[in-house]
Amino acid sequence: MHTGRWFEAGPPLRCSLCPHHCAIAPGAFGLCKVRSNADGKIALPFYGEISSMAIDPMEKKPLYHFRPGSSVFSVGFIGCNLRCPFCQNWEISQSVDTRTRQFSPRELVAEALRLKQTSVAWTYSEPLVHIEYLLDAMPLVREAGLANVLVTNGCIEEGPAREVLAFTDAANIDLKCFSGETYKRVLGGDLGAVRRFIELCGELGVHAEATTLVVPGLNDSDEEIDACATFLASVSADLPWHLSAYHPAWRWEAPPTPPASIARHTQRARTKLRYVYPGNIASSANDTRCPSCSAVAVSRDFPFGKVDRSGLVSAGGSFSCAACGEPLPFR
Ligand code: SF4
Ligand code: SF4
DSSP, rough: OOOOOEEEESSEEESSSSSOOEEOOOOOBBBSSSSSEEETTOOOTTEEOEEEEEEEEGGTTTSSSSSSTTTTEEEOSSOSSOTTTTOOHHHSSSSSSOOOOOHHHHHHHHHHTTTSEEEEEEEEEOOOGGHHHHHHHHHHHHHOOOOOEEEEESSSHHHHHHHHHHSEEEEEEEEEOOOHHIIIIIOOHHHHHEEEEEEHHHHHEEEEEEEEETTTTTTTTTHHHHHHHHHHHOTTTTEEEEEEOOHHHHHHHHOOOOOOHHHHHHHHHHHOOOOOOEEEEOOOGEEETTTTTOOEEEEOOTOOOOOOOOTTEEEEEEEEEETTTTEOOOO
């Protein structure tokens, strides 16, 4: 049995990986359902248990400014430390009864290479509650010449966040709202930890994009969207932000987000951030336009059957607009 780091021995045994700081009784599990107490230590019975594997367009993560037009080997575990009532992946995030298959870190990297992929995305449910596996696998991914992509709720403590970000090439972080109360009461998370995670990406030079699922009546007021945009702009005005349309899922049955609402919020947020994109809807606003000359640098049709990056010139690891030469923030 693999054992976990980040705990206080107690009694009671407390996991210190995320802000929940669960006190875990012998034989029981923490809120994420994957970290347990065995003999006074954190046990990881789901280490290497993979629920989902697929090859996705990088844009589907969503990452629009990292290796545009490439594909990524996407890997999902089970469990999550949040309980968003509209979770699109609730079958694997809120239950551990899903069928899984065991892969060692080396086997997983070998599978990515066999499939001729150049990036591995840790995604679908919440990867950070399996951080010990990530810290075993991510260095191997890099040694094999591949990139690590982390798709996360960003809700962990700063110490482990720094460790995992040291091996992260690109991250998409959910900024679910800008109300600490909504995070706590509705989602079971911690806004402060998520904000710090996004700031850390900026401080450590990790390519970061943010996603907000715009849920009518929950987080779609102008004030809340403005507050998210202002915070993200304080990290970097070049940080790409995806404002995604919600669809009913799991315990949330309200009607889907109207496309007009996404379009309006996207336009307004562009007064604070240079690259704001609508998510889950087809729109020409999915294209990246050069902020200097307005030429299309990258065009994307939804759901990403075609990504045309002919308006982007790369030289020595930097990117610029093919029309006017303006440097553009891509990796
Ligand atoms: S990672 Fe899991 S067990 Fe640890 S504090 Fe968070 S929810 Fe609790
Ligand atoms: S953080 Fe993501 S995976 Fe976890 S419950 Fe929320 S939407 Fe689902």
